[in-house]
Amino acid sequence: MPCLSASARRRHTKMRSLIFLGFLAAAIQVNAQQGFLSIDCGMEGDSSYNDTATGIVYVPDAKYIDSGSNHKISKTYMDATTPAQAETLRSFPDGDRNCYTIDGINQGEKYLIRALFFHGNYDGVTPVAFDLHLGVNTWQRVNITEPTVSPRVEILTVAQQDYFSVCLVNIGSGTPFISALEVRRIDVADVYKDDVNQSDSLVLVGRLNMGAAAAAKKIIRYPDDAYDRKWESFSSPPQWSEINSSQPIQRSPGDAFQVPAAVMATAVTPKDNTSLQFYLPSEAGAIRPVYYIYMHFADFDPLSQTETRRFDVYVNGQLKGSSVKPEYLLSTHLNITSELGTAIRYDFSLNSTSGSTLPPILNAVEVHTTLTLPDTATDKDDVDAMMKLKDMYKMTTWQGDPCSPEKYRWSEVSCTISASEPPRISSLNLSSHRLSGSIPTVLGKLTAIKSLDLSYNEFTGSIPNFLASMLSLSMLNLSHNQLSGSISAALHDRKQNGSLDLETDGNPRLCPYGATCNFVEEKKSKKFATPVIVVIVIIGAVLVVLLIVLSVYLAKRRQQSTRRSQAPKSPLKLDELKAMEDKPVGVDSHQFTYEELKNITNNFVRVLGKGGFGTVYYGRLPADGTEVAVKISSRYAAAAEATTWSSTSQTSDSMMDGTKEFLAEACHSILVCDGDF
Incomplete structure (x- = not known):
């Protein structure tokens, strides 16, 4: 067995350690992204990709929305700084409200939600303005003034439900669109703990990295920032000095902001050593x-x-903030809440105190506006039931919350609004929607519904028992469907005692309560007859096609046969022609020799027409001057050309208008007709 040297063993051990650390780093990164969802809007297909700048996985958006159309941005409007997510977008030319639904959210936890909008002149129409809603509340208005402007909007919020609904709302100022949608879970409760809660959210105005204008990395985000917040470099004015630290900046336990060390490692101070001023x-x-x-x-x-x-x-x-004292290599923070009042801008001043020997310092700053969430989403069970119905019947016009806000309530729904309770669905009208199958049991989750109209559809099977147990239900219309079986005792009793207005007419296979009806045999016959009818129709269609093909074929055969029979015979031989010259040609009692025909036509001078069967000449009978047409067949003419005469014509095969026929035939070669020309 070969033996490794000590140095080779050390290299081998080092290599295994590096491989292990590589896998560990990859596992940590994947684990860190478990609270991330990154959607590339308008991207075709179902494959994901890793962003080259951050390593974050982006996925197509088709799973999260069922409306809108995809577009690609022309490369004319992109440069090296354009993110990959801006290369495509989804637009929404139809509908007042179109919503992304993001499931798998931890209700009660904080999330960062960010959206990117890059127009890129995809439709040739700017400016564009539309509203962005988070759930049932307005998030903010998006204004696109130029095709190359690419605003990002961001909000820090607490999840009210176990899903997020992000909606683009048409306000009549152009077609809403979106390029990317990103969701980041903030899994540390202390972060923004004082200002982000169930009733208030924070909308980002700006997040600035001070003192980093000269740095190569203009934007710091994930993986430096565990929550993928974007810290943009701020251009320092001439009155400021930019400074940095080569040593890492630490955070205190329970730090409420978790600012990345890379952001805290740069800062600005005033050159006059006394006052750092800026405005917003x-x-x-x-x-x-x-x-x-x-x-x-x-x-x-x-x-x-x-x-x-x-x-x-x-x-x-x-x-x-009074007598602020930054800590050495440790993040410290100052929270400021301010109302602008009558002022036109915010003016900030960081002024050295009288006993300070060093100037003020500022490493980073965040500015947000507060957003209250006044409107309440529809009852969760009602929403769950309606979303299942939407998926079941592909109701793409149902977007966002069924009841709220009232302006965008679904047209098939009526709701009960209360100041103290979430909205409830009180009426659902699905009449004439071409729905089929059994009546869905999910309707039983609408526990506050009073009116349910399922008429004029194609529902089959028996009336489910749960409908009788919906005690809030006072009107149920099941008429004009294909329901079968008997009306249950519970439904019958509710109809009888007046607690339920029940309509069931127009269901030919549905029996009244207490009646005996058995459609088993008819069902079997129907099941058998349906495929037989389909087979007969298919066979009949095939036979019709075959008959048409056969008819066309026979017609072409007859046409070809006719052409062959009408083809000119071979020219008469010279001796045959001479033998015919003295043979009379007649019409009724009139007989003409070839020499007489030459005299009648003045030696075949005037041509009336010429066709596949021969040439027609003008003539007059010597007895009374009657005008006649003399036709010499092609076969006869060919032989005649070899002797003493010939004729050419470029007119049509028809005779002159008004000519009357009294034709005679001699040897099938010469025809004579008279009439008025």
């Missing part, structure tokens, strides 16, 4: 948003006993 424009409108501002600090210098770094934070002249 405000959104226009009568309703001024409340801003949540999070400032993140870490000191890069171990301070001596004679050095201090302290500063105050002002917003529009109001003190929001």
Whole structure:
């Protein structure tokens, strides 16, 4: 057995360690992405791919939506910085509201949801504006002013249900569209714990990485940020100095923001050593948003006993943070909540305190607006039942929540709205929808429904017992279907006592309560007859096709046979022609020799027509001047050309208009007719 040297064994052990660490890193990354869902909207097929910049897996969107159309962006509008997710999009030219439904959500946990919109002039129409809804509440308006503008919108929210519904709403200002949709679970309860809850969400305005303008990496996100937040480099003004640390920045246990170490490793300070100032424009409108501002600090210098770094934070002249002292190589944070009031912008000032020997420092800043969620989603059991019906019957017009908001309520549904309870479905009208099969048992989950109309469909089988147990139900219309069996005692009793208005007419195989009906034999006959009828129809269709083919074939055979029979005979031999010259040709009692015909036609001078059977000449009878037409057959003419005469013509085979026929035939070669020309 071969023996490895000590150095070879060390190399082998090192190689195995590297392989193990590689697998471990891959496993950690996959595990970190377990709370991620990344959807490339408009991507065809069912294959996923790994984003080259982050390694995040992106999947097509067909699993999450059943409306809209896919488009590809022209490369004219893309460059090296364009993300792969911007190469395709899904647009929604039809319907007021179109929604992505994302299942598998942990109700009560925090999530980051982000959407990308890259128009790329796919339809040649800009500007475009539409609303984005999260569930039943408005998230924000998306405005696309130029084809190359690619806004991203982001929200931090708590899941109200075990699914998310992200809807694009048409407001009449162009066709809504979306390029990518990303969902990230924030699995640490402490992160944003004070400001993101069941009633309030945070909509991102900006997330800035300070002091990193000169860095090669302009955007820091996953895997540096475990939640894939995007930290964009901020361009420092000339009055600022950019600084950085080569040592890692630590986080305290229970840190509420989990800012990546790569972000905290850069910062800005004022060159005048006293005041760091910047401002934030405000959104226009009568309703001024409340801003949540999070400032993140870490000191890069171990301070001596004679050095201090302290500063105050002002917003529009109001003190929001007093004597802020950043910790050495440790993330610290300042939360600011501010209402703009009558001001037109936010002015921020970080001013050194009187006893500070070092200037203010700022590593990163986040700005959000708060979003309350006033509208309540429909009762979960009602929604589950309606979603199953939607999938069962391919009801693609059913988008988002069935009841809320009222403006976008499903047309087949009526709802009961209460200030203290979620909306409930009180009426469902599926009449004339061409539905078939058994009446679905999922209808029994609509425990608040009062009216159910399933008439004029093709439902079969017996009336299910659960319908009688739906105590809220006061009107049930099952008329004009193909239901069979007997009406149950429970339904009959409810109809009799007036608690249920039951309609069942138009079901020929349905028996009244208490009646005996047996359709077993008829069912067997029908089951047998259906395939027999299908076979007969197919055989009949095949026979018809064969008859048509045969008729066409025979017609062509007859046509070919006719052409052969009409083909000119071989020319007369010269001796045959001479033998005919003195043989009279007649019509009734009139007899003409060939010489007389030459005299009648003035030696065959005037040609009336020429065809496959021969040439027709104009002539006059010498006795009374009657005008006649003399036809010399092709066979006769061929022989005549070899003797003393010939004739050419390029007219048609028909005689002149108005000619009357009284034709005679001699040896099937010469025809004479008279009439008015």
